[in-house]
Amino acid sequence: MEHQGLLSIIVVILWVMAVCVARLTPRVSFPMGTPGRCLSRFDSSDVGNTTTLLLSDDGDTLFVGARNAVLSLDVSQEDAIVMRSKLDWSPSEKDLDECSMKGKKKTDCPNFIRVLQFLNSTHMYACGTFTFSPRCTYINSETFSLVTSPSGKPEEGRGRCPYDPYQRNSAITVDGELYTGTVADYMGNRPVISRHLSEGGHVDLKLDDTLGWLEDPTFISSNFVPSEEKIYFFFSEVGREYDFIDKFTVSRIAQVCTSDVGGQRTLQRRWTTFAKAQLLCQSDNELPYNVIQDIVTLPPPEGAPVDDTLFFGIFSSQWSVNSGQSAVCAFRLGDIKAVFAGNYKVLNRDTLRWSMRVQEKVANPGECGLHNASDNTLRFVKENFLADDSVHPVGRSLTMVSPDQRYSHVVTQRVQAANGKDFTVLFLLTESGYLHKAVLLEKGAHIIEEIQVFEQPQPVKNLLLSISKGVVFVGSSEGVVRVPASNCSYYWSCAECVLSRDPFCGWDPSVKVCTHANSIQDNVGQDVEGGNVQEACASPMPKFRFGLNKGKADSFPVGELVSVSLNEVVRLQCPEASSLAHRHWERPNSRLSPDLYLQLEDGSLHFLATPATLGHYLCLSTENGFQQNLAIYQVKQKSSPTPQAAAPGMMTTRPQSPALPPTTQAGSGGWLTPHLTGPKQTKPEPTAPARETPVTTRRTSRNFTFWVAQSGETETEAEWQGGEKLLLGQTYLKELVVVSVLLACCVSVLLTMALYSVRQRCRSRTAPQTNTPGRDSERGGPQEREALRGGQSPCSNGMRNGQMAHNGQANGVVCNGTPRGSNGHLPNTPI
Ligand SMILES: *[C@@H]1O[C@H](CO)[C@@H](O)[C@H](O)[C@H]1NC(C)=O
Ligand SMILES: *[C@@H]1O[C@H](CO)[C@@H](O)[C@H](O)[C@H]1NC(C)=O
Ligand SMILES: *[C@@H]1O[C@H](CO)[C@@H](O)[C@H](O)[C@H]1NC(C)=O
Ligand SMILES: *[C@@H]1O[C@H](CO)[C@@H](O)[C@H](O)[C@H]1NC(C)=O
Ligand SMILES: *[C@@H]1O[C@H](CO)[C@@H](O)[C@H](O)[C@H]1NC(C)=O
Numbered sequence: 001m002e003h004q005g006l007l008s009i010i011v012v013i014l015w016v017m018a019v020c021v022a023r024l025t026p027r028v029s030f031p032m033g034t035p036g037r038c039l040s041r042f043d044s045s046d047v048g049n050t051t052t053l054l055l056s057d058d059g060d061t062l063f064v065g066a067r068n069a070v071l072s073l074d075v076s077q078e079d080a081i082v083m084r085s086k087l088d089w090s091p092s093e094k095d096l097d098e099c100s101m102k103g104k105k106k107t108d109c110p111n112f113i114r115v116l117q118f119l120n121s122t123h124m125y126a127c128g129t130f131t132f133s134p135r136c137t138y139i140n141s142e143t144f145s146l147v148t149s150p151s152g153k154p155e156e157g158r159g160r161c162p163y164d165p166y167q168r169n170s171a172i173t174v175d176g177e178l179y180t181g182t183v184a185d186y187m188g189n190r191p192v193i194s195r196h197l198s199e200g201g202h203v204d205l206k207l208d209d210t211l212g213w214l215e216d217p218t219f220i221s222s223n224f225v226p227s228e229e230k231i232y233f234f235f236s237e238v239g240r241e242y243d244f245i246d247k248f249t250v251s252r253i254a255q256v257c258t259s260d261v262g263g264q265r266t267l268q269r270r271w272t273t274f275a276k277a278q279l280l281c282q283s284d285n286e287l288p289y290n291v292i293q294d295i296v297t298l299p300p301p302e303g304a305p306v307d308d309t310l311f312f313g314i315f316s317s318q319w320s321v322n323s324g325q326s327a328v329c330a331f332r333l334g335d336i337k338a339v340f341a342g343n344y345k346v347l348n349r350d351t352l353r354w355s356m357r358v359q360e361k362v363a364n365p366g367e368c369g370l371h372n373a374s375d376n377t378l379r380f381v382k383e384n385f386l387a388d389d390s391v392h393p394v395g396r397s398l399t400m401v402s403p404d405q406r407y408s409h410v411v412t413q414r415v416q417a418a419n420g421k422d423f424t425v426l427f428l429l430t431e432s433g434y435l436h437k438a439v440l441l442e443k444g445a446h447i448i449e450e451i452q453v454f455e456q457p458q459p460v461k462n463l464l465l466s467i468s469k470g471v472v473f474v475g476s477s478e479g480v481v482r483v484p485a486s487n488c489s490y491y492w493s494c495a496e497c498v499l500s501r502d503p504f505c506g507w508d509p510s511v512k513v514c515t516h517a518n519s520i521q522d523n524v525g526q527d528v529e530g531g532n533v534q535e536a537c538a539s540p541m542p543k544f545r546f547g548l549n550k551g552k553a554d555s556f557p558v559g560e561l562v563s564v565s566l567n568e569v570v571r572l573q574c575p576e577a578s579s580l581a582h583r584h585w586e587r588p589n590s591r592l593s594p595d596l597y598l599q600l601e602d603g604s605l606h607f608l609a610t611p612a613t614l615g616h617y618l619c620l621s622t623e624n625g626f627q628q629n630l631a632i633y634q635v636k637q638k639s640s641p642t643p644q645a646a647a648p649g650m651m652t653t654r655p656q657s658p659a660l661p662p663t664t665q666a667g668s669g670g671w672l673t674p675h676l677t678g679p680k681q682t683k684p685e686p687t688a689p690a691r692e693t694p695v696t697t698r699r700t701s702r703n704f705t706f707w708v709a710q711s712g713e714t715e716t717e718a719e720w721q722g723g724e725k726l727l728l729g730q731t732y733l734k735e736l737v738v739v740s741v742l743l744a745c746c747v748s749v750l751l752t753m754a755l756y757s758v759r760q761r762c763r764s765r766t767a768p769q770t771n772t773p774g775r776d777s778e779r780g781g782p783q784e785r786e787a788l789r790g791g792q793s794p795c796s797n798g799m800r801n802g803q804m805a806h807n808g809q810a811n812g813v814v815c816n817g818t819p820r821g822s823n824g825h826l827p828n829t830p831i
Contacts, residue, residue, distance in 0.1 A: 043479030065113025
């Protein structure tokens with residue numbers, strides 16, 4: 001028993017840690033192939049690297065820049081993506097040979113389409129890397145064919161498209177002109193922001209590169225803000241103004257005016273309106289997340305000033321302390337404008353050092369309409385291009401920090417909840433191939449769900465949101481995937497619907513389904529901000545509690561029978577409805593003494609079968625203050641010990657069913673017959689368990705075999721979907737040893753991780769930017785949690801299962817937590 005005391009302490013510690021990290025855990029997880037989230041996918045053996053996405057205005061056609069091809073995909077049907085046509089655009093054999101002769105990898109030589117834009121009503125424009133010698137072409141949108149230029153020569157792609165397919169670039173067309181940010185040479189060290197395809201009074205423009213307007217940038221994206229007539233470019237580069245730190249990366253926003261035509265003598269054919277500023281994704285006294293990964297625009301709500309336009313960016317850190325983490329920051333257009341309208345740093349041309357010397361302001365750098373300005377003014381503008389102030393995030397704080405995920409791409413939309421309040425929803429793509437859907441609440445971000453969209457990490461990928469169709473497209477080398485923005489019908493009860501906090505979803509009390517909130521007439525069950533089930537659901541599911549059922553034991557619902565021999569270790573499993581729920585066990589009229597019972601972090605209950613421990617058990621889950629039943633068991637003594645095939649190996653198959661309240665089954669005893677297992681079983685309506693009626697927990701698509709004693713006499717092999725109990729024919733001692741070893745293992749992993757994190761922290765002291773006291777302690781938090789999280793994994797054994805479909809469809813996904821382990825969410829620590 002001494003062991004058990006120690007063990008329970010450890011379990012409690014682990015649980016406390018789990019609560020610490022639970023904050024930004026996706027509530028529900030859908031690994032690849034899960035029926036709850038049907039994705040339509042386009043992949044074809046003769047098309048690859050489908051990474052550049054462009055959606056038609058009506059949302060019915062998706063144009064894709066791929067390897068050696070541009071595709072036109074029909075995405076108007078809900079259940080399939082169909083290729084309409086494919087436009088081949090491949091280099092010749094000769095070109096390819098030359099490319100590999102130049103020492104490039106053969107697989108990097110094809111033509112990777114990196115620019116795909118609508119030019120006007122009849123034409124598109126595309127550019128590809130074309131054997132490290134980029135080319136562009138017009139595409140006739142109607143016939144979907146390449147247009148050869150009048151001269152017959154291919155369009156030069158330099159300055160429009162990168163040479164190297166792994167280099168990032170940005171491109172946007174405005175009024176038939178193409179604005180690009182990319183490197184413009186083979187070696188990859190001449191970055192430019194330039195304008196092409198200009199006509200009439202406009203001329204093509206580029207950056208003046210005498211003064212180092214850009215310092216080894218990585219271009220992320222660009223955006224046109226019509227009210228300002230400006231294009232904003234987002235990129236990261238070396239922050240030369242921080243010359244006391246070697247190679248400090250900073251994130252930038254740069255701007256040019258679409259009306260720019262260059263200077264007359266000074267800055268001829270060069271931007272006169274270029275200015276840049278630092279984007280700071282940092283909360284006070286914390287190490288900055290300094291490397292921008294992606295950024296998107298969220299237009300202001302209707303009626304709000306255009307200055308309320310927000311830019312949501314994903315940032316990672318250059319430092320190892322928070323590598324593997326991402327932060328999301330929001331920047332307001334009004335703040336950006338204020339920074340560009342403020343003072344500018346001055347570059348000393350001799351020392352190439354930046355200063356904040358106040359000099360006479362000859363002009364306002366970044367101002368549009370300088371084309372007729374004097375040489376003096378233009379010289380001033382040319383030298384003053386770095387804003388003195390940085391753009392700080394809204395509220396001077398981070399919108400969200402993901403402790404264990406690196407995000408690479410983001411799209412966002414504003415969703416009006418049933419109460420008329422607007423919520424911002426972010427779709428975030430993780431490096432490991434999951435799409436996180438997060439809603440921003442007053443208390444912080446809440447990740448509604450995660451959906452696996454590709455299996456292998458992808459070097460190049462893209463996200464595109466179609467608000468009108470309610471889908472997100474993910475383009476990667478594995479193909480194009482369409483993910484519906486929501487699937488409300490996955491939530492089977494009002495409680496689940498409300499607890500999801502999905503602003504897209506609400507409970508329709510008249511038909512008792514969770515459905516698209518804006519399709520419900522009235523009394524929508526929804527509480528995005530609070531997730532309060534009691535208030536949002538007129539009659540939340542009745543909750544069965546032992547205490548309420550006065551009377552003799554027989555009147556309890558039978559629950560699932562578990563037949564045991566005395567002195568055997570019994571393990572009762574409790575399915576998981578949500579990774580944010582806390583599960584606990586109850587018995588009628590008695591507390592579960594920690595001396596006798598071991599509650600593991602995966603929700604299971606272990607105890608030794610004795611006359612005192614026979615009887616009923618109830619597993620309850622509590623989430624956000626709401627409690628519901630997950631499972632009811634009746635543990636009985638076997639009457640005759642029949643030799644049993646119940647191998648310990650069975651324990652490896654965990655029940656996976658998402659929880660449901662116990663539901664009554666029509667008829668009596670039918671629930672125990674071997675072939676009850678119905679994929680057809682309809683979603684049980686939550687009803688109070690009737691007296692004397694067998695009660696089952698919800699079954700799902702999981703399908704495994706176990707042995708169950710039928711009414712105590714003979715044992716039958718019953719096939720269940722998501723059965724919840726297992727027996728072990730082992731002795732108690734053996735069991736205890738196994739459990740102890742397991743937990744000892746956890747503890748040692750924990751200690752290792754803790755030591756490692758301490759070491760990391762020590763190391764981080766030597767990293768740049770440690771001038772602020774107090775940072776170290778702050779930083780330790782997430783790092784430590786990370787370590788603890790890792791340390792838990794051997795014990796949690798697939799705690800993230802169980803959120804799969806509940807509708808009884810077959811499901812080919814391997815459960816047992818493998819998807820999670822393999823995608824790097826939890827280290828695969830061997831036990
Ligand atoms: C939504 O979820 C339900 C229930 O799990 C499932 O049957 C259905 O196929 C899902 N639909 C989509 C589009 O994912
Ligand atoms: C193209 O796709 C292959 C896999 O099909 C991948 O290995 C390669 O890195 C991709 N190349 C680019 C430039 O995306
Ligand atoms: C669109 O641009 C193409 C290429 O510059 C040009 O040939 C065509 O006339 C333009 N179409 C319209 C409607 O302006
Ligand atoms: C530039 O100045 C010249 C005369 O100084 C004037 O004729 C011309 O219209 C001006 N151009 C613009 C675009 O203002
Ligand atoms: C359950 O498994 C059996 C065989 O193991 C199989 O025939 C049956 O189709 C499965 N049912 C479901 C719903 O997967």
